Amino acid sequence: MTDTSVAPSPSGPGPYFGAYGGRWVPEPLIAALDELATAWAELKVDPGFRSELAALHRDYTGRPSPLTEVPRFAAHAGGARVFLKREDLNHTGSHKINNVLGQALLTRKIGKQRVIAETGAGQHGVATATAAALFGLDCTIYMGEVDTERQALNVARMRLLGAEVVPVTSGSRTLKDAINEAMRDWVTNVATTTYIFGTAAGPHPFPAMVRDLQRIIGDEARAQLLERTGALPDAVAACVGGGSNAIGIFTAFLADPGVALYGFEAGGDGADTPRTAATISVGRPGVLHGARSYVLQDEDGQTVESHSVSAGLDYPGVGPEHAFLADSGRATYRAVTDAAAMDALRLLSRTEGIIPAIESAHALAGVLELGKELGSGATILVNLSGRGDKDTTTVARWFDLVDRDAVQE
Amino acid sequence: MSTSVLERRFASVKATRAGTLVGYLPIGYPDLATSIEAAITLTQHGVDVLELGLPYSDPVIDGPTIQAATTIALEQGFRLKHAFEAVREISRASDAAVLCMTYYNPVLSYGVERFATDLAAAGGAGLITPDLVPEEAGEWIAASDAAGLDRVFLAAPTSPDERLRAAAEASRGFTYVVSTMGITGARSDVDSAARSLVGRLRAVTDRPLAVGIGISTGAQVAEVLTYADGAIVGSRLVTALGEGLASLADVADGLAEGTRRP
Numbered sequence: 281m282t283d284t285s286v287a288p289s290p291s292g293p294g295p296y297f298g299a300y301g302g303r304w305v306p307e308p309l310i311a312a313l314d315e316l317a318t319a320w321a322e323l324k325v326d327p328g329f330r331s332e333l334a335a336l337h338r339d340y341t342g343r344p345s346p347l348t349e350v351p352r353f354a355a356h357a358g359g360a361r362v363f364l365k366r367e368d369l370n371h372t373g374s375h376k377i378n379n380v381l382g383q384a385l386l387t388r389k390i391g392k393q394r395v396i397a398e399t400g401a402g403q404h405g406v407a408t409a410t411a412a413a414l415f416g417l418d419c420t421i422y423m424g425e426v427d428t429e430r431q432a433l434n435v436a437r438m439r440l441l442g443a444e445v446v447p448v449t450s451g452s453r454t455l456k457d458a459i460n461e462a463m464r465d466w467v468t469n470v471a472t473t474t475y476i477f478g479t480a481a482g483p484h485p486f487p488a489m490v491r492d493l494q495r496i497i498g499d500e501a502r503a504q505l506l507e508r509t510g511a512l513p514d515a516v517a518a519c520v521g522g523g524s525n526a527i528g529i530f531t532a533f534l535a536d537p538g539v540a541l542y543g544f545e546a547g548g549d550g551a552d553t554p555r556t557a558a559t560i561s562v563g564r565p566g567v568l569h570g571a572r573s574y575v576l577q578d579e580d581g582q583t584v585e586s587h588s589v590s591a592g593l594d595y596p597g598v599g600p601e602h603a604f605l606a607d608s609g610r611a612t613y614r615a616v617t618d619a620a621a622m623d624a625l626r627l628l629s630r631t632e633g634i635i636p637a638i639e640s641a642h643a644l645a646g647v648l649e650l651g652k653e654l655g656s657g658a659t660i661l662v663n664l665s666g667r668g669d670k671d672t673t674t675v676a677r678w679f680d681l682v683d684r685d686a687v688q689e
Numbered sequence: 690m691s692t693s694v695l696e697r698r699f700a701s702v703k704a705t706r707a708g709t710l711v712g713y714l715p716i717g718y719p720d721l722a723t724s725i726e727a728a729i730t731l732t733q734h735g736v737d738v739l740e741l742g743l744p745y746s747d748p749v750i751d752g753p754t755i756q757a758a759t760t761i762a763l764e765q766g767f768r769l770k771h772a773f774e775a776v777r778e779i780s781r782a783s784d785a786a787v788l789c790m791t792y793y794n795p796v797l798s799y800g801v802e803r804f805a806t807d808l809a810a811a812g813g814a815g816l817i818t819p820d821l822v823p824e825e826a827g828e829w830i831a832a833s834d835a836a837g838l839d840r841v842f843l844a845a846p847t848s849p850d851e852r853l854r855a856a857a858e859a860s861r862g863f864t865y866v867v868s869t870m871g872i873t874g875a876r877s878d879v880d881s882a883a884r885s886l887v888g889r890l891r892a893v894t895d896r897p898l899a900v901g902i903g904i905s906t907g908a909q910v911a912e913v914l915t916y917a918d919g920a921i922v923g924s925r926l927v928t929a930l931g932e933g934l935a936s937l938a939d940v941a942d943g944l945a946e947g948t949r950r951p
């Protein structure tokens with residue numbers, strides 16, 4: 281497979297994506313961001329780095345991830361053909377590892393010994409703890425206290441991998457507050473520490489760098505689908521939290537005008553209710569966590585707490601490139617409710633024997649509707665960003681799947 | 690004479706004292722009325738410049754003390770309009786220069802020009818914007834120029850010389866010298882990094898320089914004022930206010946001791 285991963289994205293290298301992006305951070309962090317940006321600009325075109333990363337993708341992560349057609353699921357989607365890009369089969373269980381391995385190599389190049397990360401669902405935390413173990417780095421993971429409870433299994437995984445997990449008790453005690461706490465750590469320990477950011481948001485260079493590292497998803501899928509069907513898909517779909525798996529699969533298709541791009545946000549109870557995380561659907565432009573983008577905020581500019589059954593999508597911000605793609609109309613963003621996502625999760629499990637992450641199930645639910653709109657004969661590529669093992673407790677509770685007598689205390 | 694309220698204030702303080710004491714308190718903590726009274730109390734106990742913090746949901750450079758206080762202020766129902774009310778009342782009741790410290794999103798959300806106009810109308814001297822770097826600040830620089838407001842940018846130990854120059858040039862009033870790599874909070878030692886950073890800034894600007902983060906005693910204020918024009922104290926005052934206005938007055942007196950000419 282050709283290595284397209286160094287090709288420039290049509291959206292450009294940052295720091296700005298139209299009116300969005302930039303670096304809205306305290307001055308003490310600027311030197312570290314400059315250091316990352318410079319190192320990344322050098323590294324991403326460095327043949328030694330490219331081949332080392334390619335070897336890790338192949339021998340450690342298990343790439344290329346397969347492309348699976350799911351006809352029994354697609355029967356519920358208006359007769360469209362549906363293909364899943366199986367990021368759930370990656371080592372550690374989601375797309376997050378693609379980004380983390382690149383940033384871990386970057387950390388080594390810069391010469392720092394400690395990494396920190398925020399995590400929501402715990403997938404990015406697990407991926408970071410994994411890379412830290414592999415590269416022999418010290419690792420601290422910040423995770424909102426609410427998330428340490430709903431993703432307890434991932435907390436145990438991170439600790440098993442040797443990482444310190446710090447439950448964050450400030451604010452809404454979810455992903456946004458974990459990012460605040462990680463930034464505070466970084467400001468304090470910037471001389472020794474790299475912040476491995478988990479999504480395509482935050483200050484430059486993170487949105488562009490994370491995209492560059494995740495675009496392998498779309499690059500592979502585009503080639504696989506062409507080989508399988510002889511044509512490009514009509515639509516590409518992904519769930520959007522901060523936006524890394526979505527931008528990872530979108531980038532390869534940005535220059536294909538016939539391919540429609542759909543991002544599915546977490547609607548929570550519904551985008552028309554206060555309990556939602558659908559940032560592009562109901563937010564407005566502002567600054568959060570270092571970037572100008574859409575933000576869920578009140579009339580005073582205070583961030584509004586998001587709500588989603590999915591820890592990984594429970595975030596009141598979104599990456600700046602998505603804000604740009606939404607405004608330009610190149611991509612369409614829609615909200616999917618908790619209930620619709622959970623139903624889609626069960627449907628894929630029962631029709632195809634694949635248990636997706638709740639995050640990814642938002643894309644699946646979106647595709648059930650989208651397929652009906654596009655009609656039979658349409659081809660839809662979906663990023664199945666992660667697997668559902670971590671969500672077993674939440675899903676069991678939602679569908680009442682555990683016999684009360686069988687629960688062990 | 691400078692058109693900057695703060696630069697004039699720093700100059701006039703120098704005539705009698707070693708330098709300027711800048712005191713931080715969040716608006717709305719423990720409630721709006723007490724926070725206004727507390728700010729006025731500071732001005733009666735040796736604080737020349739007030740830095741009123743606007744509580745914000747995501748205060749990334751604040752340590753636990755200030756986070757806890759601003760969380761209470763938000764829970765008490767702090768709204769942006771209260772900031773303008775507080776500035777108006779405090780300016781009326783004292784002759785201190787009143788700066789606001791705010792993360793940038795509330796300003797953006799309110800409208801940058803409208804924020805500047807309303808702050809100036811309330812009697813405010815300007816803004817400290819901890820998450821705004823000069824290259825993103827075009828709109829705020831234009832609005833603050835139009836409204837005649839001061840604007841304070843941060844200089845950090847890790848900033849290379851060209852960024853120090855940019856921060857000092859973009860600032861009006863003073864430049865905020867971040868004493869140490871870290872978040873706000875009282876510390877037992879003020880980092881020696883502060884002294885060398887002030888030295889590097891002196892090479893690129895002759896405008897006032899005030900050192901902040903970690904200062905909590907009169908002795909530290911005195912030490913900082915041997916090389917800087919101002920000393921900024923936050924967390925220590927917030928902790929004192931938690932114990933009541935009398936305690937706040939005592940602590941302010943102790944800090945102000947440090948501004949005496951040796």
Ligand SMILES: Cc1ncc(COP(=O)(O)O)c(C=O)c1O
Nearest residue numbers: 403479521522523524525592666
């Ligand atoms: C499986 C999975 N998909 C998606 C996401 C959302 O992140 P992003 O929008 O950056 O892809 C997460 C985040 O934790 C995740 O674990």
